[in-house]
Amino acid sequence: MNHTISRRTAIATLGALGATAVFAQQQRPATVRLGYQKSSTLIALLKVQGTLEKQLAPLNVTLSWHEFTSGLPLLEALNLDNLDISADVADTVPVFAQAAGAELTFLAQEAPSPAAQAIVVRDESPLKTVADLKGKKVGFAKAAGAHYLLIAALEKAGLSFKDIEPAYLTPADGRAAFEKGAIDAWVVWDPFLAAAQRQSKVRILADGAGIASYQRYYLASTKFAKARPDVLRVVYAELEKTGKWVKQNPKEAAALLSPVWGLDAPTIEQANSRRSYAVRPVAAGGLAEQQRIADAFFAEKLLPRKINALNVALFNPGA
Template sequence: MVKATAHAFTRRGVLGLLGSLAAARALAQAGSASDTLRLGYQKSSTLIALLKAQGTLEKRLAPLGVKLSWHEFTSGLPLLEALNLDNLDFSADVADTVPVFAQAAGAQLTFVAQEAPSPSAQAILVRADSPIKTVADLKGRKVGFAKAAGSHYLLIAALAKAGLSFKDIEPAYLTPADGRAAFETGAIDAWVVWDPFLAAAQRQTQARVLADGTGIASYQRYYLARTRYAQARPDVLRAVYAELEKAGRWVKQNPAEAAAVLAPVWGLDTATIEQANARRSYRVRPVVAAGLAEQQRIADAFLAEKLLPRRVDTLAVTLFEPGA
């Protein structure tokens, strides 16, 4: 294992400044015990959404004497904030950008698993009738996205490729729900978002893709645990990893059935869900040091734009070994 360098985290840290603590305060009242896995996830956490809908994890963890406590978050940043504050034990998939901000705040996190790249599963959108034709046309425009999400890095990388900097646009930090509303009303000129929100906007508003992550940002999603929990219950994490791996294979082999399960959970039609799922790899694999190379590029890009308070060494983390 690669051991993490830990620093004390307070509400004044990077995540405290950026994320909402409301969910964390509520979770804190419940406390933590090794016989309860407090699991945080987002709407876009496809594999976890499937396992939750099918009751698979409960069945897998019951013989280990472990119960599940489910907690939904609007985006990855407040999710990892709750994890770092010891108010969650496990975080379902967050975009590659999010752990960088957690590390900048001194979070003690263990990387449990990684989904292989899905570069086209996030994109910069403009309305069908927008005069914006290229990324370079975003100069001086108002662009909406979730702060510290993978979409944030995609925007920075796409702007750099077009010869622009982050300072050349007017950022609007919005949750996916707020971003969709602002996009439809014209309050923002472009919207950077990920699936299934991306597919929903394409199909329901005929939004046009200005650029996706292909050749710019590979968009790998990570599953993380609180390091103390990982040390206390590696058996639980091995069981969760195994179910995630199986669920990932099942989604790709059974796209229609997966969409039918997710439709009532996401409130989307099955065709939209199939389109979104086709762009995600869902190939769950262990996290190895060599696989974190892009993490450093992401961290350095945010530092260059003065969006991180200090340089982050993305290899200074703990890696979980599911086969150990």
């Protein structure tokens, strides 16, 4: 009898200890790793205001911030499990990540902003049209939205990617190469585009109007999305709210971003005027251009394999 009681007591004690351990694990602060780049406007505003930290505190979550030069290395880090959430990247970038086998969940989408990226030349350049780029050296960031804009613009002008000499450059390196004449044209996005327009004499050969809609996506690793949908719901809500605030308060937003970006407020206002910042859930039907992008890169032998760009996980913020 005593042995039975002892066994029951031991089992109950072990159960209590197990429950305590689970509870303690749930209470232990979790660190969420968030990656972003300079053009991640909404995330930059949330960071400078400390908004996400405040909203995630009740979930016992802290944030670690990681800045990247462009979207491709950002999603590579997500694929390698070095990040949990990615701030907005251009529509081209997930295509490359999917081709590399990344398991991505699309958290949110910004409505199109076709004028927020462009192909530019120096004002004194003899190049007048996209067709004049044949045989010329063009700088841009690999797998960025600018990369697809260039491919689409060349196709529209009757050229292919093989007709130009590509120079894969980060925005900072691209600006330096452009200004010293090491490249004939530069394809870039805001706020780098606005900075070049205001600080240098440049001409736009083409932007994305009628060529590339330039939608930006926020993503998470699928593993993290399954484990912490509560965190993603908070992030989505704050992105949506901040997107509306930027459009309603352009001067205040520019003033907040100016010291963070190292750009004057008027330049930031110009850049922000071309971005929609209309954050919305990603619907399967809203990914049609992703497949066109994937097919265009594969046709130019720039994507290692053909992919189904629609075969992705979508986050439902209302679930």
